[in-house]
Amino acid sequence: MPKRIISIIQGIGHRAIEGTWQVGLASRFFILVLLKSTTSLRRFGLVMRELYFVGVLSLIIILVSGLFVGMVLGLQGYETLQKFGSETAVGTLVALSLVRELGPVVAALLFASRAGSAITAEIGLMKATEQLAAMGMMAVDPVARVVAPRFWAGVISMPFLAAMFSVMGVFGGYLVTVVFIGVDEGSFWSQMQSNVDFRQDIMNGFIKSCFFGVAVTTIAVFEGYDAKPTAEGVSIATTRTVVTSALVILGLDFILTAFMFRGIS
Amino acid sequence: MNSEALIEISDLNFSYGARPILKGINMTMHRGKVIAIMGGSGSGKTTLLRLISGSVTPSAGYVKFDHQMVHQLNRNALFKLRRKMGMLFQFGALFTDLSVFDNVAFQMREHTNLPETMIRDLVLMKLQAVGLRGAHQMMPTELSGGMARRVALARSIALDPALIMYDEPFTGLDPISLSIIGSLIRRLTDALGMTSIIVTHDVQESLKIVDYVYFIADGVIAAEGTPQEVSQSVAPFVHQFVHGEEEGPVPFHYPADAYGMDLNLESRLA
Ligand SMILES: Nc1ncnc2c1ncn2[C@@H]1O[C@H](COP(=O)(O)OP(=O)(O)O)[C@@H](O)[C@H]1O
Ligand SMILES: [Mg+2]
Numbered sequence: 001m002p003k004r005i006i007s008i009i010q011g012i013g014h015r016a017i018e019g020t021w022q023v024g025l026a027s028r029f030f031i032l033v034l035l036k037s038t039t040s041l042r043r044f045g046l047v048m049r050e051l052y053f054v055g056v057l058s059l060i061i062i063l064v065s066g067l068f069v070g071m072v073l074g075l076q077g078y079e080t081l082q083k084f085g086s087e088t089a090v091g092t093l094v095a096l097s098l099v100r101e102l103g104p105v106v107a108a109l110l111f112a113s114r115a116g117s118a119i120t121a122e123i124g125l126m127k128a129t130e131q132l133a134a135m136g137m138m139a140v141d142p143v144a145r146v147v148a149p150r151f152w153a154g155v156i157s158m159p160f161l162a163a164m165f166s167v168m169g170v171f172g173g174y175l176v177t178v179v180f181i182g183v184d185e186g187s188f189w190s191q192m193q194s195n196v197d198f199r200q201d202i203m204n205g206f207i208k209s210c211f212f213g214v215a216v217t218t219i220a221v222f223e224g225y226d227a228k229p230t231a232e233g234v235s236i237a238t239t240r241t242v243v244t245s246a247l248v249i250l251g252l253d254f255i256l257t258a259f260m261f262r263g264i265s
Numbered sequence: 266m267n268s269e270a271l272i273e274i275s276d277l278n279f280s281y282g283a284r285p286i287l288k289g290i291n292m293t294m295h296r297g298k299v300i301a302i303m304g305g306s307g308s309g310k311t312t313l314l315r316l317i318s319g320s321v322t323p324s325a326g327y328v329k330f331d332h333q334m335v336h337q338l339n340r341n342a343l344f345k346l347r348r349k350m351g352m353l354f355q356f357g358a359l360f361t362d363l364s365v366f367d368n369v370a371f372q373m374r375e376h377t378n379l380p381e382t383m384i385r386d387l388v389l390m391k392l393q394a395v396g397l398r399g400a401h402q403m404m405p406t407e408l409s410g411g412m413a414r415r416v417a418l419a420r421s422i423a424l425d426p427a428l429i430m431y432d433e434p435f436t437g438l439d440p441i442s443l444s445i446i447g448s449l450i451r452r453l454t455d456a457l458g459m460t461s462i463i464v465t466h467d468v469q470e471s472l473k474i475v476d477y478v479y480f481i482a483d484g485v486i487a488a489e490g491t492p493q494e495v496s497q498s499v500a501p502f503v504h505q506f507v508h509g510e511e512e513g514p515v516p517f518h519y520p521a522d523a524y525g526m527d528l529n530l531e532s533r534l535a
Contacts, residue, residue, distance in 0.1 A: 126361070134358035137318060137351075139344040140375050 026222040033151050033221065036144040040152050046145070050153035054115045058161055061110055066098075066165035069106060070172025073097055078177050087183055091192035094173030095166075099196060099205045100261070103166035105253050108212035111154075111161055112245035116220035119150050120241040123224025124234035132225075147221045154220065158213025159206055166205070204260045211252055216245045271296045271427060271460045272317065276326035279312060286312050288484035289326070294477075296427070299454050299461045301471045303506065304481035310464040313481070314430045317462070318350055319343045331427065348376060351421030351429040355436055357413040359405040365392070365416050366401040372423045391419040394456075395449060411442025415449065422453060428460045429453075435467040443467070447474050468507050472496060480506060 040047050077093040123146065126132050132142040170192075177183040196202065220241050227237035272294040279287040286309040294300050302310050315321045317328050319335045328335045330346060338346060359368050369388045373379055379387070392398040395415040405413060414434060421429055431450065435443050451474040454461045465471045472478070472492040480488040480495075480503060488495065488503045495503055504510070521527065 122362075129356065129361070130354045130358040131360055134352065134354055135360075136320070137347060138372050138375070139347040140372075145375075 025226070026218060029222045029225065030218045032143060033148050033218075036141060037148045037152065039141075039144040040148045046149040047152045047156070050149045051157060054119075054150075054153045054157050055161075057118055058111050058115045058157070059164070061114055062107055062161045062165050063168050065106065065110055066103075066168030067172040069102055069165075070094060070098065070169030070174075071176045072172075073102075073169065074173035074176035074181075077173070078181055078183065087177075088187035088191055090173065090177050090183060091170075091188040092195040094177075095170055095192045095196050096201060098166040098169040099201050101205075101253070101257070103169065104162045104205050104208040104212055105249060107162040107165040108158065108209065108216055108249045109246055110165075111158060111213075112216045112220070112249065113242050115154060115157075116216050116241050116245055117238045119154065119217070119220040120224040120227070121234060121238045123147065123150070123221060124227035124229075124237050127225065127227060128229040128231065128234055130229075143225075147225060151217050151221050154217030155210075155213045158216065159209045162205070162209035162212075200261075204256075207260075208253065208256050211256060212249050215248050215252060219245050219248065269296055270294065271331060273329040274317075274326070275329075277313075277316065277323050277328065278325040279309070279316060279321065279323050285484055287316075287323075287481075290481075290484075290486060292479060292486070294460055294462065296460050297454065297458055298476040299451060299463065299474055301463045301465060301475040301478045302481060303465060303468065303471075303478060304487075306466075308481045309484060310481060311432055314352070314432060314462070314464060317428075317430065318347060318352065348372075348424060349427045351423075351426040353414070353417050353421050353429065353431040353434055355433045356410070357405075357417035359408075359413055359417055359420070361405050363405075364401070365397070365403050365405065365408070368405065368416060369401075369420045369423055371420065376424065387423070391423055392416075394422070394453065395419045396445075409442075411438050411445065414438070414442075414446055418446070418449060418453070422457065422459075425457060426459060428462070431461065431463045431465075433464055433466065435465055435470055443470055447471070450474060468509070472507075 073094045074090060077090040078087055081087045081090050081093065123132075126142075126146065132146065135142045135145060174188065178185050178188050223237040223241045223244070227233045270293050272292070274290055274292040274294075277287055277290040278285070290313065302313065304310055312321070316323055317330065317335065319328075319338065322336045331349065333342075333346060335343070335346070359365075360371065363371065366388055369391050370384050373384050373387060389398050389401065392401055395418050397412060397415055397419065400408070400412065400416070405416070408416065429450075434446055434450070438446065447470050450461055450463065453459065463471055463475065472495070475492060477491060478489060478495050479486055482502060488498065488500055490498065496507055498504060498507070
């Protein structure tokens with residue numbers, strides 16, 4: 001028995017060491033991408049091109065999901081609030097939930113599974129088919145030319161996508177509670193306006209989505225660049241992007257929330 | 266013919282970790298020549314190309330390209346040197362997100378300030394040289410294997426390099442595409458005054474077009490010579506390789522314990 005226990009402990013230790021290595025390598029890659037971003041800034045067309053792909057890939061799913069999440073929030077919120085006779089507060093509930101939490105988090109999760117996985121697969125395939133090696137042989141740095149534009153496109157689009165998600169969500173909540181159920185429109189909007197603070201709520205949500213954008217895109221480009229150059233390696237890397245991103249988003253969200261909203265009623 | 270040496274390789278050693286791959290290679294490659302490097306799979310041919318391009322560093326010895334020690338160059342100098350080199354990867358390695366035209370234009374746009382009209386003329390000229398001017402709007406995924414390799418060839422001669430390295434350019438091609446690529450390599454080398462290094466298993470096709478052949482086995486040069494010399498050679502290794510025979514100095518069996526031992530015959534009989 002002790003032998004088995006020792007081997008289990010060894011397995012855990014091994015995984016922990018490997019995980020730590022990955023974090024270290026990803027951080028180093030992150031710095032490398034930052035250092036090699038001058039090309040992207042000088043030739044912003046490269047980033048624009050990727051922005052188009054990342055945006056088109058993610059926009060539809062973000063808008064549709066935002067709408068439904070807002071509609072569900074409206075329904076659930078109304079059900080609960082009307083028991084206390086305060087159903088006009090449903091606008092506040094929907095807006096705060098979205099702007100503070102669900103907008104940044106759910107948009108980032110969707111972004112990771114749609115755009116993040118696509119970025120990983122694309123870079124991984126370019127590696128597997130020797131396109132990155134060929135680029136290096138042409139004296140063009142693949143990190144500067146291929147990785148950095150995708151990184152910046154992801155970082156830039158994440159906050160906008162999160163904002164779109166929240167806007168659609170508020171619209172969904174409005175649709176369900178005001179249009180379908182018949183909550184008073186005036187108090188729906190006025191309560192929302194007086195209770196959502198620009199700095200505390202909207203800015204904090206925006207900052208969250210910036211963090212998530214950097215985290216997800218870093219993971220996506222790192223996994224792609226680090227993938228084993230085979231079909232199997234690319235598919236493993238794609239899965240890892242989605243899983244790791246989800247864990248990192250939720251973990252980061254807890255930490256950020258603890259810092260941002262402590263002591264706010 | 267201009268016979269100044271473009272590449273000098275002297276006592277080149279290389280190992281992956283503790284495992285030696287190349288053990289004391291000496292080669293001299295002259296301008297305007299097509300040189301073949303042959304040897305079994307895993308004999309270190311690709312590694313040799315990577316040493317020439319400075320992607321890996323030798324453990325001893327050196328590669329001199331155009332009078333410069335490749336492994337002593339810093340990153341900028343190496344990238345500058347690589348502009349004089351082209352490399353054709355096994356399956357072409359075309360950029361799948363760019364059209365045929367943009368693939369060929371890639372290096373011109375990255376490394377020169379040529380106006381777009383001139384780039385257009387140059388790209389169409391390069392594509393004309395490989396017979397694919399009509400395909401310039403196609404995407405790489407729409408090309409056949411042979412066409413993709415011809416586009417890759419046009420891309421690698423985009424900036425008129427002094428050297429092109431071909432890593433197994435004939436693999437997976439039908440016989441017609443194969444001899445088209447073969448004669449293109451010869452014609453472009455002569456027309457542009459480049460040097461070409463072909464890594465290949467295809468003995469018959471390459472003996473038709475090359476000027477000189479090196480055979481690598483066990484990390485050393487097992488034989489070398491002109492095509493006439495090697496096809497008439499009676500050296501056992503060369504004979505086996507050129508004529509594709511199973512029996513010879515290159516064994517069919519990977520080294521193993523005695524067969525009887527592995528099957529436990531001794532212990533069962535005992
Ligand atoms: N990155 C690497 N790390 C460790 N060993 C390698 C690496 N690349 C190639 N090798 C080994 O080096 C040997 C020579 O490889 P290579 O030059 O690709 O052979 P060839 O091109 O002649 O088939 C092979 O046995 C291969 O397994
Ligand atoms: Mg090889």
